[in-house]
Amino acid sequence: MAIETTTPVPHRTLITICAMVATLMQALDSTIANVALPYMQGSLSASYDQITWVLTSYITAAAIMTAPVGWLASRFGLKRLFLVSLAGFTITSMLCGIAGSLSEMVLFRILQGMFGAALVPLSQTTMLNLYSAEQRGTAMAVWGMGVMVGPILGPTLGGYLTELYNWRWVFFVNLPFGLGAIAGLALFLPRTEPREGLRFDWFGFGALSMGLAGLQLALDRGETLDWFGSTEVITEAVLAGLGFYLFVVHMCTGKRPLIAPAVFKDRNLSVGLVVMFSVGMVLLAVSALLAPWLQELGNYPVATAGLVMAPRGIGTMAAMLMAGRLVNKVDPRILMAMGILVLAWSLYQMTGWTPAVSVTQMIVNTMIQGAGLGFVFIPLQVIAFATLGPALRTEGTALINLTRNIGSAVGISVTEALLTRNGQIEHSVLAGSATGLNRAFAASPAAEALLPTTAHGAQMLNLLVNNQSQIIAYGDDFMLMMLTSLPMLLLLPLMRWKRTPAAVPVAAME
Numbered sequence: 001m002a003i004e005t006t007t008p009v010p011h012r013t014l015i016t017i018c019a020m021v022a023t024l025m026q027a028l029d030s031t032i033a034n035v036a037l038p039y040m041q042g043s044l045s046a047s048y049d050q051i052t053w054v055l056t057s058y059i060t061a062a063a064i065m066t067a068p069v070g071w072l073a074s075r076f077g078l079k080r081l082f083l084v085s086l087a088g089f090t091i092t093s094m095l096c097g098i099a100g101s102l103s104e105m106v107l108f109r110i111l112q113g114m115f116g117a118a119l120v121p122l123s124q125t126t127m128l129n130l131y132s133a134e135q136r137g138t139a140m141a142v143w144g145m146g147v148m149v150g151p152i153l154g155p156t157l158g159g160y161l162t163e164l165y166n167w168r169w170v171f172f173v174n175l176p177f178g179l180g181a182i183a184g185l186a187l188f189l190p191r192t193e194p195r196e197g198l199r200f201d202w203f204g205f206g207a208l209s210m211g212l213a214g215l216q217l218a219l220d221r222g223e224t225l226d227w228f229g230s231t232e233v234i235t236e237a238v239l240a241g242l243g244f245y246l247f248v249v250h251m252c253t254g255k256r257p258l259i260a261p262a263v264f265k266d267r268n269l270s271v272g273l274v275v276m277f278s279v280g281m282v283l284l285a286v287s288a289l290l291a292p293w294l295q296e297l298g299n300y301p302v303a304t305a306g307l308v309m310a311p312r313g314i315g316t317m318a319a320m321l322m323a324g325r326l327v328n329k330v331d332p333r334i335l336m337a338m339g340i341l342v343l344a345w346s347l348y349q350m351t352g353w354t355p356a357v358s359v360t361q362m363i364v365n366t367m368i369q370g371a372g373l374g375f376v377f378i379p380l381q382v383i384a385f386a387t388l389g390p391a392l393r394t395e396g397t398a399l400i401n402l403t404r405n406i407g408s409a410v411g412i413s414v415t416e417a418l419l420t421r422n423g424q425i426e427h428s429v430l431a432g433s434a435t436g437l438n439r440a441f442a443a444s445p446a447a448e449a450l451l452p453t454t455a456h457g458a459q460m461l462n463l464l465v466n467n468q469s470q471i472i473a474y475g476d477d478f479m480l481m482m483l484t485s486l487p488m489l490l491l492l493p494l495m496r497w498k499r500t501p502a503a504v505p506v507a508a509m510e
Helices: 012-029 034-043 053-066 069-076 078-097 102-116 119-130 136-164 174-188 202-222 231-253 261-265 267-297 302-326 332-350 359-384 390-433 455-485 488-494
Strands: none
Touching: 012 078, 012 102, 012 119, 012 136, 012 174, 034 053, 034 136, 053 102, 053 202, 053 390, 069 078, 069 119, 069 390, 078 102, 078 119, 078 174, 119 136, 119 390, 136 302, 136 359, 202 231, 202 390, 261 267, 261 390, 267 302, 267 332, 267 359, 267 390, 267 455, 267 488, 302 332, 302 359, 332 359, 332 455, 332 488, 359 390, 390 455
16 A cells, blocks of 8 residues: 655655666667677577567467556565566676577577566556656656666667677676665665465456457568468457457456456546557658668768667657656646647658758758757656546556557557558559650660660669669658657646645655
8 A cells, every 4th residue: 555655755865766777777778689680690690570470479478467467566566566677677688688599588588578568567557656856857757767768878879888898798788787776775765565365357457468468469570471361360350359459348247356447437548548559650660761771871880870779769868858757737638739749840851851951961860860859758758647646646547658658669669661662552552753765865875874775784774763662661660750740739738737736745656
């Protein structure tokens, strides 16, 4: 049970640092291995399809184990669950680093995802409980840096570790931070009493697991298997739909469901879940698009591409700190609206990017985009939990993080699928005009060199057409992300806000 008190918790700053480290570790590992996949592929003797399971297994396991975090925290105590999860995540990170085969790597990544699933919601609950309503904006800004900046800087850090050492250090880097966070939380985090006698909702957990696993597998496998032209993808989609249907029906009719229906009665949190889904789509999808755009179209080296992407994280951090200070002085909905408009503007600018765009323009644009995300994320965290009771706080944090992860998975899959599809469509459209009958080929000697009636000209022309079609396809994806962010504005008036919110637990622990 939560304890209503206004007495500051001893060593609150140290607890905050440890909670933020735990959050950053989990957030980094969602993307840090991306750039190391080609190196893992060679070391583990895996094909391209097989090596992607290193990412899929982690994301799927983390998504499934996020939902029961609220029950686990109540049954075993927040502190105990936090320490076990952090220790398990650190140990499995080391096991991933020493894996000698693909099967070992996938198994250890599944375990790493299972242990890591609880880290973000538990750290967020800890921060919400430690700080008063007046201090919560700043607290969420500090905590949010790990959640938002981790996935953005993950590819950059992973690229440097892989280039300077080898891909195994992508996992070994967690050891010192994990040990430090475990020691700090074990010494200073207040102990919480477990609630004996709580029964686990196995049916609800099984239905939700089937839904999440089916959805994640369908999204990951769809692009390579031609989506619903594949029996496997159809089966996974049917299982996903059936799992979610059974879970919702059971949640509404069961006596003690895995997730209490009361959590959805809070309008702020319910609207916040929808907004967070959109934020999740944009957050990782744009990062996933930027990396290949810079390397394949911009022809930037890996290290340079990482440096160009880094300012996005800097903009996010700066905006988070600013929003954390303003959130108690300005209506959070106004800050969110400003962030959404800034985000949409930056995405619109990216729809016109070509390889000729300057590095300065890219850095400024991505930094502004990061600032827009920061101004949405922090006020959303504050207002989403402003009216939610302390007893439902852990379930609420688990749900909002689960929604963000699902949004990220959907965003990445949709943008990658459209990138491939639109690239092929644009290639056929442009190639239709590039025939030997086109008089433009006689306009100059340079144009004549591209004449498709010659072998050399056909090859050069195909490369040029492919490059132009990819530029258009990337622009279409950035436009889709812009259109995804704008509807968030329509949801803001549905959220309630009081300038002086009621007192909430300061030292409460679920």
